[in-house]
Amino acid sequence: MVTYESFQVGGEQSEKSEKSEEGKSKNKLSEHNTNCTSFDILLKTNIRKLIQTNLISLLSHSNWKVRINALHFCYNFHYYYCIYFYAGIENQFFLNIFISLLVDKYIEIHNSARNILSSVFCYYDSQVLQTISNFFLILVNEKKSVTKGETTKEINTSSDVNAKIIERKKNIAIFTLISIINSFPNYIPNWLPNVLINVAKMTNNTVHSIKKEIEECLQNFLRTHKDEWEFKYKLAFTEEQLNIMDMYKGGLNYFT
Secondary structure (H helix, E strand, O other): OOOHHHHHHHHHHHHHHHHHHHHHHHHHHHHHHHHHHHHHHHHHHHHHHHHHHHHHHHHOOOOHHHHHHHHHHHHHHHHHHHHHHOOOHHHHHHHHHHHHHHHOOOHHHHHHHHHHHHHHHOOOOHHHHHHHHHHHHHHHOOOOOOOOOOOHHHHHHHHHHHHHHHHHHHHHHHHHHHHHHHOOOOOOOOOHHHHHHHHHHHHHHOOHHHHHHHHHHHHHHHHHOOOOOOOOHHHHOOHHHHHHHHHHOOOOOOOO
């Protein structure tokens, strides 16, 4: 039988327990706030030093295995902590890393960079991605300019160098645009059809390997939007755009 006295004692214990739990919750909240503050301080004081020294040296290492591990570290770090520096210089640094490795000479690295960039772009605001797309659309159409007063020999020499630089920039731009397209598997913002069609037209002026990448991008886009294509996604395109996409999508495969 429960007596009044024992009930009173139990009540006091319960009250003490509640106060104890409340104290623990406050301590945890205080600890969480301290950790967040500490991380903010870390970002402001130490992270740039870490980035400028260790990561840059690892990402430019001659051994491709070191580079790819550094790339994966950058992705994981960005994935977990990007909320802390989304509008900061650190975010720009990581984005530049992912973009610069799109044309790495090792297939394992540039394939990883392309997949990573598509994943990273999923976190970006649509308007920000539109701005990035416009920048790279301009870059992909960049042409060499001849400086007045250059001799024929100077023009030929500088032409070769500039051609390689422009080609590299163009390839980076194409792969960045492909990554942006791939980051919208279930949605089509009103500016995306124009980007998609511009990328499709680039198959006329690129090497075979990049042409295949563009065709794969188009096929993947059609596959991921297939379920609601006829009554929803198709309406985002004009008849001319649909014809262009059909023209450049390449041969169908089993998964298309």
